[in-house]
Amino acid sequence: MAPNRLPLPQFLRRAGKSSLSMQMMGVGIVLTLLFVFIALLAPAFQSWGWLQNPTEFLSNPIHQPPSPGHWFGTSRQGYDVFSRTLFGSQAAWQVVxxxxxxxxxxxxxxxxVSGYLGGKVDRVLLFFMDTIYTLPGLLLSITLAFVVGRGVLNAAIALSISYIPQYYRVVRNHTHSVRTELFVEAAQAMGASTWTVLTRYLFLNVIQSVPVLFTLNAADAILTLGGLGFLGLGLPEETAEWGHDLRQALEALPTGIWWTALFPGLAMTLMVVGLSLVGEGLNEFVNPKLRQQS
Known part of the structure; x- marks a missing residue:
């Protein structure tokens, strides 16, 4: 009897889709690593004299277009746009x-805990998490930013509140379905404590989707941080941060000063695209149903 194989055209289509997915994930990894290296090396470049101080006012270069002396031009405030764009990746990574x-x-x-224990604990936690989840993420972050103030840690706290329910819901649902498996019941029958069951038998079986969620939340956090900076919240104004620089650039756009908005906006877009492609690639890798459909 002939082996069960896909018809050649269908096999080629699936192979092509899988190859395309891996290529897109590869592009995402390259973009993500590029911004990691930029964030790590920017201080060294400055110490070697290759970059201007991103918070230093230059003497006479206001609104200078891109040139050999200032590759991305200068801003209305007298900042070197190239330096602030590179250091902006550092601020983004710290907060994200x-x-x-x-x-x-x-x-x-x-x-x-919620998925394993169930009962009142599960209902109370689910109520609070669903309440937070229903609030618009950007609006919640803006409100919290007003409360906690500016700074890297404060901005991170303002952003993280809206992401906690996402991790909770994913892990809770997986735990709720896995807790009735035979290996969990066997561990309970042998007298394993709740802590042992959670850490040794459930944890590794319910976190498959967490790396995917981590990368997608990181991409969303960059946009939210940019929104906070654009509104004058998040990080201190002197910090090199893309959202703040876009806010300052908005006032110069009607006069034809395009470079102060283009390069920070392009950097933010590329970093978000890179993380999103990595997240989508990881999602297809850890989700067998997506691999079968591709």
Whole structure:
């Protein structure tokens, strides 16, 4: 009997789609690593004299277009746009990593406990998390930014609150479905404590989607941080941050000063695209149903 194989045209179509997905994920990884290297190396470039101080006012270069002396031009405030664009990636990574890490550290354990224990604990946590989840993320971040004030840690806290319910819901739903598996019931029958069941038998089985959520939340956090900076919130005004620079550039656009908005906006877009492509690639990798459909 002939082996069960896909017809050649259908096999080629699936192989092509899979290859395309991997190529797009590769592009996302390259873009993400590029901004990681920029954030790490920007201070070294400045110390070597290759970059201007992003917070230093230059003497006589206001609204100078891109030139060999200032590759991305200068702003109305007298800043070097190239330097601020590169250092903006550093501010973005600091806030994004803190925000996503805080939401992961809080949301995952709560999801495990809620999904495993059930009952009143589950209902109370689900009520609070659903309440937060229904609020618009940007609006919630703006409100919290007013309360906690400016700064890297404060901005991360303002961003993380809206992401905690996402980790909670994903982990809680997975835990709720896995807790009835035979290996969990066997561990309970052998007298394993709740902590042991959660950490040894459930944790590794319910976190498959967490890396995907982490990258997608990181991409969203960059846009939200940019929105806070555009509104004058988030980080201190002297900090090199893309949203704040776009806010300052908006006033110069009607006069034809395009470079102060183009380069920070392009950097933000590329970083978001890179993280989104990585997240989509990871989602297809960890989700067998998506691989079968591709």
């Amino acid at each position: 990593i803190l925000a996503t890490a805080l939401s992961l550290i809080i949301g995952v354990p709560l999801g495990l």
